[in-house]
Amino acid sequence: MNPSRTGATALRVLRQLRHDPRTIALLLAVPCVLQVLMHELFRDREAVFQSLGVPLLGLFPFVAMFIVTSITMLRERTSGTLERLLTTPLGRGDLLVGYGIAFALVAAVQATLVSVLSFGLLGLEAGHSSVAVVLVAIANAVLGMALGLFASAFARTEFQAVQFMPAFVLPQILLCGLIVPRDEMAGWMEALSAVLPLTYAYDALARLASTAPVGARFWFDLLVVAGVTALALVLGAATLRRRTP
Amino acid sequence: MSVAVEVRGLRVDRGGREVLHGIDLDVEAGRVTGLLGPSGSGKTTLMRSIVGAQVVAGGSVAVLGLPAGTPSLRSRIGYQTQAPSVYADLTVRENLAYFARILGVPGHAVAETIALVDLGGQEGQLALTLSGGELARLSLAAALLNRPDVLVLDEPTVGLDPLLRRELWTSFDRLAEGGVTVVVSSHVMDEADRCDSLVLLRDGRILAAGTPESLKARTNTPDLDAAFLALIDADTGDGA
Numbered sequence: 001m002n003p004s005r006t007g008a009t010a011l012r013v014l015r016q017l018r019h020d021p022r023t024i025a026l027l028l029a030v031p032c033v034l035q036v037l038m039h040e041l042f043r044d045r046e047a048v049f050q051s052l053g054v055p056l057l058g059l060f061p062f063v064a065m066f067i068v069t070s071i072t073m074l075r076e077r078t079s080g081t082l083e084r085l086l087t088t089p090l091g092r093g094d095l096l097v098g099y100g101i102a103f104a105l106v107a108a109v110q111a112t113l114v115s116v117l118s119f120g121l122l123g124l125e126a127g128h129s130s131v132a133v134v135l136v137a138i139a140n141a142v143l144g145m146a147l148g149l150f151a152s153a154f155a156r157t158e159f160q161a162v163q164f165m166p167a168f169v170l171p172q173i174l175l176c177g178l179i180v181p182r183d184e185m186a187g188w189m190e191a192l193s194a195v196l197p198l199t200y201a202y203d204a205l206a207r208l209a210s211t212a213p214v215g216a217r218f219w220f221d222l223l224v225v226a227g228v229t230a231l232a233l234v235l236g237a238a239t240l241r242r243r244t245p
Numbered sequence: 246m247s248v249a250v251e252v253r254g255l256r257v258d259r260g261g262r263e264v265l266h267g268i269d270l271d272v273e274a275g276r277v278t279g280l281l282g283p284s285g286s287g288k289t290t291l292m293r294s295i296v297g298a299q300v301v302a303g304g305s306v307a308v309l310g311l312p313a314g315t316p317s318l319r320s321r322i323g324y325q326t327q328a329p330s331v332y333a334d335l336t337v338r339e340n341l342a343y344f345a346r347i348l349g350v351p352g353h354a355v356a357e358t359i360a361l362v363d364l365g366g367q368e369g370q371l372a373l374t375l376s377g378g379e380l381a382r383l384s385l386a387a388a389l390l391n392r393p394d395v396l397v398l399d400e401p402t403v404g405l406d407p408l409l410r411r412e413l414w415t416s417f418d419r420l421a422e423g424g425v426t427v428v429v430s431s432h433v434m435d436e437a438d439r440c441d442s443l444v445l446l447r448d449g450r451i452l453a454a455g456t457p458e459s460l461k462a463r464t465n466t467p468d469l470d471a472a473f474l475a476l477i478d479a480d481t482g483d484g485a
Contacts, residue, residue: 008346015343016334019371080330084387087296089319090347243314245259245300 001093009090009098010105013072017106027068027106031060031114039122053124054133054209055178055202057114061107061141062201063169069103069148070161077152082240092237096149100142100233107141108134127211136208136222140201143225144169146232147197153239172198177206200224249274249395249426250295254304257290257449264290265449267304272428272442277421279440280430281473286446288430289327292397295428296324308395320348323393327400329384333373337364337383340372341390348391355390361416362386378409385413389420396420398429402436414439437469445473452476 017024038056042049076082085095111134118124126133151168155161175185175193182190182199193199204221207214250272257265265287272278280288293299294306297314306313309321331340341355359368362382367375372383385401398417402410414436417427421441429440437443438457445452445460453460453476457469464475 004349005347008343012332012335012339012343015339016332019334019336079333080326080328081332083298083326084324084330084344085347087298087319087322087324088344088347089316089349243298243300 001091001097002089005090005094006098006101009095010101013099013102014105016072017102023068027064027110028113031057031064031110032117034060035114035118035122039124049122050125051206051209052178053118053122054126055205057111057118057124058133058137058140058205058208059173059178059198059201060114061110061137062144062198063165063173064110064144065103065107065141066144066148066151066169067162067165068106069099069145070152070155070164071158073099073149073152074155074158074161083244086240086242092240095240096146096233096237099149100145103145104138104142107138111137111141126209128208128214133205133208136201136204139222139225139229143197143201143229143232146229146236149236150232150239153236169198172196175199176202178202197225197228200228247274248272249309250428251307252291252294252304253306255291255294255301255306256303257287257294257299258302259290263302263449265294268449268451270444270451270454272426274426275421275424276441277417277427277429277439278442278444279437280428280444280446281432281434281437282446282452284432287449288432288446289399290449291446292324292399292428292430295395296322296397298324320391321394323388323391323396325384325388325396325398325401327403329372329380331372331380331383331387334371336369336371337375338368340383341386344387345390350391354392358386358390361389363412378405381405381409382413393425395426396428398427400430400432402431402433410436434470434473437473443469445476447477447480452480 035053035056038052039049115130115134119130147168151164152161155164175189175196176198177193182193185193200221204218204225207218248271252268252270255265255268256263268291280291282288290299294301295308295313297318308318311318337359338355341358345352345355359365362385364379364382364386367379372380375383381401385398388396388398402413417429421427440457442456443460444454460472461469464472466472466475
């Protein structure tokens with residue numbers, strides 16, 4: 001790893017994004033619009049918005065960064081730029097961490113914007129600090145990025161990569177406890193949800209939303225999110241081969 | 246003569262099939278060596294083996310005296326893949342600035358290399374808006390940034406107009422005069438005359454190697470097209 005090469009990679013990814021203002025607009029506007037829709041949908045059932053608003057705010061960056069990263073990395077593989085990069089002194093860690101820094105910054109902007117909207121205009125209230133919500137959202141974005149990076153190794157085309165979103169992400173959203181509390185699920189579903197990383201990301205957000213003390217479980221949740229991120233990055237690095245058949 | 250690339254008994258399997266069957270090759274330093282042969286003859290696989298991007302089944306490849314793929318070689322080799330491997334959504338300057346940082350070369354190398362490949366007017370243009378020829382030159386520029394000792398170019402002139410091809414070949418000659426070992430593949434035989442040395446590949450084997458003059462003399466033919474056809478005919482005759 002080399003800080004200059006890692007930084008150059010992060011800068012390059014951000015520059016690519018800057019030349020694509022429509023993607024930036026979508027990344028920033030879509031979660032805001034969805035949050036407004038949630039608010040309007042539950043206009044007469046304020047409690048529902050209060051319980052869903054914080055977890056949604058923290059999960060948007062996960063979904064967005066999963067898609068953006070899996071497509072970007074797939075392009076890197078199919079355009080030949082990855083092959084070129086891997087014949088240079090660039091380390092695989094430089095590439096992955098560079099991506100991580102760039103997308104964490106984008107996620108920070110995204111989560112900050114949605115939280116200003118939610119806490120400022122839509123009257124959402126979190127039991128704990130909104131800054132903590134944004135920080136967990138950034139951690140979730142980096143988790144989404146790491147999983148997207150790993151998933152991209154299994155896609156040959158962009159069509160396949162796009163399908164990984166419903167395949168990898170939707171089941172996790174269904175089972176994480178957002179829609180039905182985990183202890184009300186059938187035993188096998190609860191067991192399945194226990195091995196899905198988004199369950200822990202959701203739990204951390206739900207604890208920040210509630211007024212009760214976050215408890216030790218909150219820190220365990222963060223540990224799982226960080227651990228799975230690290231694992232996905234290591235597995236993702238293993239799919240970046242300098243020598244290919 | 247000094248040897249920049251030494252290939253011995255190189256065998257490569259791709260997709261469960263052996264595509265290079267024991268290649269032996271010496272590439273002279275500071276010269277332009279052309280890899281010629283029909284599509285599917287193994288040119289790209291051989292080049293990928295030289296830059297250390299190819300999993301090999303047997304044999305050895307040494308570049309500048311070190312096994313191909315050695316980390317310290319990564320800053321001494323320039324490699325241009327067949328597809329223009331640059332970022333379409335970055336400008337010419339941004340592309341090269343990134344590769345310069347990766348290769349650890351100073352910032353002024355970017356402007357110098359842009360001038361070298363004659364993209365001065367297009368610095369601020371997005372790569373996706375460049376013409377085919379400009380894109381190929383940008384991709385070449387990225388391989389030239391670190392002033393490599395060994396430059397490996399996979400079909401750099403494919404799809405370019407004759408004028409541009411001539412310009413590129415002139416720049417390869419200039420680089421070789423400056424001491425760079427240039428390995429360039431082509432399936433266009435009229436480019437073969439521009440090389441100092443030629444390697445003709447066919448079905449994963451080396452059919453012939455030598456200077457253009459020696460190949461013409463050996464086959465007693467007036468031009469390289471005829472020389473290659475004669476060599477292929479002789480080879481097919483032997484195999485039958």
